Amino acid sequence: MTGRGRGKPCKAKSPDAEGAKRKTRLDKIKQVPLPSSQDDTEKENETANKRKPKQKQVNHGEEKPSVQNAREEANLRTNKEDTKTPAKGTNAKTCADRTKPMERFAVEPEKPGRTIKRCGGKAKAGEQNPEVMTKMKSDIPNDTTKASTPKAKACGGKAKPRVKFAEETPETQLEHAEAKTRKVPEEEKLGKAKTCADEAKLMEESIERAITPKDKTAVDSILNTTLKNLKIKKNDRSKASQVVNEITDNIIKHLKQNTQCFKEVEEPLRSGSYYENLKISSPDEFDVMVPILVERINVEPFGDDGAFYSVALKRGNSLLKTFQENDILCASKMLQEFREEVKKCVKKYKEWVVTKKKPGCPAVTLTREVESVTISLDVVLCLKVKSSWPSFTKEGLKIEGWLGAKVRQDHRLKPYYLVPKYEGKGNVENDNGVLAKDIWRVSFSHVEKAILLNHGSEKTCCEREGASCCRKDCLKLLKHLLSLLKENDSSFDKFCSYHAKTTLFHACCSRTKDSDWKASDLSLCFHLLLEDFEGHLQRGELPNFFIPSQNLISGPGRKKCKHLADRIKEERHKGFPIFRQQLHVKGLV
DNA sequence: CCAGGCTAAACAAG
DNA sequence: CTTGTTTAGCCTGG
Structure with a gap:
């Protein structure tokens, strides 16, 4: 679905650059009405002819180790999935565990840990990563995962076990392969090798038994x-x-043309999983942020976790004055007015319905049916703030080891956003007499999106000439797993896909290299990601990736967290019966 | 401001 | 499997 040109890093400073870019697309849509039309000779010419070997030879620059910043888009992933709660001074130290993944293995007895890698992906021996090879020579050369295609139903759920390669670790092949890919990053040898090696030894047998090649x-x-x-x-x-x-487009147009207070809205920032290429199953949820630039404001923390703020207008800002009360920009007033305008506009489009306001939720949600599926669109008012990020973000976004310090700095030079979101009762006051319903929550959705769309430690990760990784596939699977578990147990309803996404971000910071996420190692990587998630749940701590002091899972409570952790572990150990069952229901297995 | 170029991902064909 | 085509979304140069 979406792609974003990576053509050039567009520095965050040019706020204008995003003008009417989508115009083109709409035009195109118009003139190409039917997918099935066969009269499109000219269409073919235009496309088939001129476009063929598109390769981006450009910017293989060298200046940045990994990513170029995408651009400022923004949003928040909010409402329906929100469960965040101020983290009673949690001040999660979490970074610690993140950075030393190996320790977990020591603590958790029965679990295979990364040793499992040996059974790792379908990788042909030849492409195993060096770490694995040096650590354990007995990789199993499973051929590929042969994802039993949908038709392969007969054998009820599991593909033919490709038995043969079971025991006879073909040393020869490995040595061979090893010789070829012998690049072995330094830190890897020095840093991890020691611990890993021991554990690998120790766990070898048990794993061999626990997870047979067949499984x-x-x-x-x-x-x-x-x-x-x-x-x-x-x-x-x-x-x-x-x-x-x-x-x-029509809503934006309406706001610009027919309103005073919102006439300065900027181009919508498309965010959320659809625009991150992470939407699963069906394109039925869209998130669009509608930003308004605010300058000359004072932003003060509300509560102690650093995620919520009150906003005071200094002089100027005439357009927003009407939402002001005692110098405070009232989120509730502003959102209410915004909502009215959106409703006014949407009224003209009969297919769309504006859903009822949910307290604390920053989104105006529209729904409509498209071929019997209901599509929902969250339109979210937000303030765009160009000053430096709140100090609570100082220890957040620890991506130096993964994407590089320069990328981090680039992101931090972008604006941040505030959305009219609060928790609990709206009429609760803080010390300064600000009501909860009038506070704002920070959002870094634009950065989340940029990172996900440019997620490799190598610039070429997942590009045509680079290796592909499984980071996004792992996240899709985790989201899917979580949503299936939620379907079956309503006590999980406070968990949301943002928890999954956050877990992935943390995981990417502890396993930073693209070779830690080789596409061929999907099952291993997913396994490790689940262990990460289980760990967060067991500890009852999942720090906001940008604001470490906010614990995203203080809401559900320890008991539910542990319960969820147990369920996930169970699925992991049993080979994901819940996935199997789901495939079965759909007749795909 | 916009036309044109580029990407990722789905998908079709071999 | 590989290779090519299509298309929504995104970016840039002019």
Whole structure:
């Protein structure tokens, strides 16, 4: 679905650059009405002819180790999934555990830890990463995961166990391969090798028993089939995006033309999983932030976790004065007015319905049916703040080891956003007499999106000539797992996909290299990601990736956290029966 | 401001 | 499997 040109890093400073870019797309849509039309000779000419070997030879620059910053988009992923609660001074130290993944293994007895890597992905021996090879020579050369395609149903759920390669670790192949890819990063040898090696030894047998190649192949198969099933159909995407873009454009137009207070809204920032290429199953949820630049403001923390703030207007800002009370920009007033305007506009489009206001939720949610599926669009008012990020973010976004210090700095030079979101009762006051309903929560959705779209430690990660990684697939699977678990147990309803996303971010910071996430190691990587998530749940601590002092899972309570951790562990150990069952229901296995 | 170029991802074909 | 085509979304040069 979405792609973003990586062509050039567009520095965050040019706020204008985002003008009417989408115009083109809309035009295109118009003139190409039917996918099935066969009269499009000219279409073919235009495309087929001129476009073929598009390769981006450009910017293989060297200046940045990893990513170029995408651009400032923004949003918040809010409402429906919100469960954040001020973290009673949690001040999670979490970074500690993040940075030393190995320790977990010592603590957790039965679990295979990364040793499992040996059984790792379908990787052909030749592409195993060096770490693995040096550590344990007995990799199993599973052929590929052969994600049993949908049709392979007969054998009820698991693909043919590719037995043969079971025991006879073909040393020869490995040595061979090893010789070829012998680049072995330094830190890896020095840093981890020691601990890993021991553990590898120790756990070797037990793992060999616990996860036989057969199981492993079956797991690979389930994960890959599940992923395939989570893909969004091209047609669905096309239809959904068309209606969503249309209404979005019209809302923006309305705000600019027919309102005073909102006439300065900027271009919408498309965020959330659809625009991060992480939407699963169906394109039925869209998030669009509608930013208003605010200058000359005072931003003061509300509560102690650093996620919520009150906003005071200094002089100027005439347009927003009307939402002011005692110098405070009242989120509730502003959102209410925004909502009215959106409703006014949407009234003209009969297919769309504005859903009822939910307390504390920053989104104006619109829904409509497209071919019997309900699509929802969250339109979120937000303030765009160009000054430096709140000090609570100082220890957040620890991506230096993963994406590099320069990328971090680039992101931190971008604006941040505030959305009219609060928790608990709106009429609760803080010391300064500000009501909860009038406070704002920070949002870094634009950075989340930028990172996910440019997520490799190498610049070429997942690009045509680079290796592909499984970071996003792992996240899709985790989101899917979480949503299936939630379906079956309503006590999990305070957990949301943002928890999954945050877990991935933390995981990427502890396993920083692209080779830690090789596409061929999907089942291993997913396994480790689940262990990470279970760890957060067990400890009852999942720090906001940007604001470490905010614990995202203080809401659900320890008991529910542990329960969820146990359920996930169970799925992991049993080879994901919940995925299997799901595939079964859909007749895909 | 916008036309045109580029990307990721779905998908079709071999 | 590999290779090519299509298309929504994004970016830039002019």
